[in-house]
Amino acid sequence: MTNDVAVSMTAVAKSFGETKALKKCDFVAKAGEVHAIVGENGSGKSTMAKIMSGVIAADAGSALILGKSIASPVDAKEVGLATIFQEVLVADEASVLDNLFVGSEDLFSLRKSSKERESLAQSLLDRLVGKHVDLRQNVGDLPLSVKQWIVIARAVLRKPKVLILDESSAALDLDATVRLHEEIDRLRSEGCAVIIVTHRIAELVRIADRATILRDGFTVGVLEKSEITEANLLRMMTPQDRQISAAASTSAARLSGDRKEALSVHGARPQEASQPFDFVLPQGSIVGVAGLDGQGQDAFVRLVARIISPFGGEVRVLDRESTGLVKVSTLDDAANKGIVYVSGDRKREGIFPQQSIFENLAIGIYQKNLGPFGVIRRKRLKQTFAREIERLRVKIGHPDNRITSLSGGNQQKVLIGRAFANDPRVIVLNDPARGVDLNTKRDLYRELRLFAEGGGSVIYLSSEIEEFLGFADRVDVFHKGSIHRSLDGPDINEETILAAMFGRSVADTMEFSKERKAH
Numbered sequence: 390m391t392n393d394v395a396v397s398m399t400a401v402a403k404s405f406g407e408t409k410a411l412k413k414c415d416f417v418a419k420a421g422e423v424h425a426i427v428g429e430n431g432s433g434k435s436t437m438a439k440i441m442s443g444v445i446a447a448d449a450g451s452a453l454i455l456g457k458s459i460a461s462p463v464d465a466k467e468v469g470l471a472t473i474f475q476e477v478l479v480a481d482e483a484s485v486l487d488n489l490f491v492g493s494e495d496l497f498s499l500r501k502s503s504k505e506r507e508s509l510a511q512s513l514l515d516r517l518v519g520k521h522v523d524l525r526q527n528v529g530d531l532p533l534s535v536k537q538w539i540v541i542a543r544a545v546l547r548k549p550k551v552l553i554l555d556e557s558s559a560a561l562d563l564d565a566t567v568r569l570h571e572e573i574d575r576l577r578s579e580g581c582a583v584i585i586v587t588h589r590i591a592e593l594v595r596i597a598d599r600a601t602i603l604r605d606g607f608t609v610g611v612l613e614k615s616e617i618t619e620a621n622l623l624r625m626m627t628p629q630d631r632q633i634s635a636a637a638s639t640s641a642a643r644l645s646g647d648r649k650e651a652l653s654v655h656g657a658r659p660q661e662a663s664q665p666f667d668f669v670l671p672q673g674s675i676v677g678v679a680g681l682d683g684q685g686q687d688a689f690v691r692l693v694a695r696i697i698s699p700f701g702g703e704v705r706v707l708d709r710e711s712t713g714l715v716k717v718s719t720l721d722d723a724a725n726k727g728i729v730y731v732s733g734d735r736k737r738e739g740i741f742p743q744q745s746i747f748e749n750l751a752i753g754i755y756q757k758n759l760g761p762f763g764v765i766r767r768k769r770l771k772q773t774f775a776r777e778i779e780r781l782r783v784k785i786g787h788p789d790n791r792i793t794s795l796s797g798g799n800q801q802k803v804l805i806g807r808a809f810a811n812d813p814r815v816i817v818l819n820d821p822a823r824g825v826d827l828n829t830k831r832d833l834y835r836e837l838r839l840f841a842e843g844g845g846s847v848i849y850l851s852s853e854i855e856e857f858l859g860f861a862d863r864v865d866v867f868h869k870g871s872i873h874r875s876l877d878g879p880d881i882n883e884e885t886i887l888a889a890m891f892g893r894s895v896a897d898t899m900e901f902s903k904e905r906k907a908h
């Protein structure tokens with residue numbers, strides 16, 4: 390870190406209609422440092438990032454980037470600022486190459502031939518993705534994680550002096566996150582000020598040199614590297630009156646062998662390359678699903694909810710009377726039999742951007758709330774809405790506002806609320822805590838534990854190993870398209886899960902850890 394100030398914000402305020410997103414924010418980032426902005430969902434982090442990037446203007450206060458005030462994204466680009474926003478912004482119908490260079494003609498056209506540009510892009514993207522990517526293919530066919538890399542590579546190619554990453558690691562798995570951190574280190578050593586907005590505590594502790602904490606539109610403090618701990622962050626982020634409840638965590642229950650099966654999959658083949666395998670979800674349990682990117686775990690959870698037709702696999706679920714397992718054939722059938730699915734890819738699979746917050750939450754429960762003559766029981770719907778909003782403490786304005794007026798994390802909470810509102814018996818969550826703040830994660834774990842204690846069952850896919858610890862009763866780790874290891878009890882720990890993700894046995898864990906450290 391140098392003493393050169395890269396970004397300086399003083400007493401910045403910003404409102405959207407009635408909502409005061411930023412009340413009084415101060416922020417200073419220096420050249421050559423990684424500076425995290427931390428706070429609960431809706432505390433104003435993205436608004437700050439947008440002001441720095443010239444996307445929106447502050448109502449009051451000053452914001453200077455490398456000494457200049459920024460009035461538009463074009464200004465920001467000119468002073469050398471690049472931003473990677475929370476949503477993965479790519480043009481699906483265009484090639485990887487076009488997506489990488491969109492908007493950077495000015496930077497490259499004069500100084501570099503198209504061949505040089507291409508080889509630069511190729512080596513960067515291959516390094517980030519960890520394998521060869523065909524630059525000519527259409528982006529639409531690529532998985533979300535590769536799309537995320539394209540957005541990151543687009544920013545890095547501009548050789549920024551200030552780089553803002555707003556929840557940019559949220560779609561990346563563990564190995565990919567390591568590669569991102571290496572890239573961040575490289576940028577930092579070149580003098581770039583890297584500003585990260587993240588809810589991933591492990592990530593913060595690992596890479597941030599300093600952290601600025603926001604609470605409800607105010608800057609409440611700055612932590613130096615040695616002070617960045619989960620306890621300190623929670624204490625500063627959380628309003629006084631909520632600190633006690635937030636500290637309560639859930640604990641995993643050991644699975645006894647005599648539980649009823651809530652759901653089973655026989656002969657599952659989520660990917661073409663998968664060896665068929667069986668899966669059992671005991672009633673009242675929380676089963677974690679893990680794996681490195683592309684190992685079949687994502688397709689597996691979709692298979693369970695019948696979002697996709699797998700290469701094989703018969704899903705059966707406990708019937709409403711709990712007398713036996715019945716076959717689930719289609720997506721509708723799965724929903725009717727009490728299986729709900731929550732996606733972490735809210736933009737593609739979750740929200741209806743044109744609809745209100747209310748509609749987005751209530752969308753699945755209209756049928757259940759039909760009164761005589763097909764009249765919707767609005768009062769009952771409203772009660773359900775209020776209950777779910779309260780349960781996860783969703784920060785909203787008026788329920789009739791569009792869902793897109795909410796912060797990213799609060800949109801995700803609405804989707805989780807939608808799942809609970811459906812009165813499910815099996816909840817399948819596909820990386821649901823992406824972009825969700827620490828306190829809400831804890832609320833979510835607590836609610837899922839209560840749901841399990843009440844006889845519900847949970848399948849929880851996460852790309853963050855820490856999510857399973859103290860929460861999941863069992864973790865099924867995928868490798869090469871099938872479940873490689875089912876871990877429970879003391880085997881649910883970071884090292885063992887990680888080793889299994891790389892296809893290693895439990896007995897091999899120590900050896901694996903040594904190799905990784907040496908590497």
Ligand SMILES: Nc1ncnc2c1ncn2[C@@H]1O[C@H](COP(=O)(O)OP(=O)(O)OP(=O)(O)O)[C@@H](O)[C@H]1O
Pocket residue numbers: 405406408409410428429430431432433434435436437784793794795796797798799824826
């Ligand atoms: N365009 C907008 N219109 C109306 N309200 C908005 C708009 N953008 C943000 N807000 C509101 O401003 C507040 C701060 O939002 P912001 O996105 O900055 O939060 P955040 O800290 O980034 O949250 P998250 O962690 O969930 O991404 C929220 O209450 C949000 O609903």
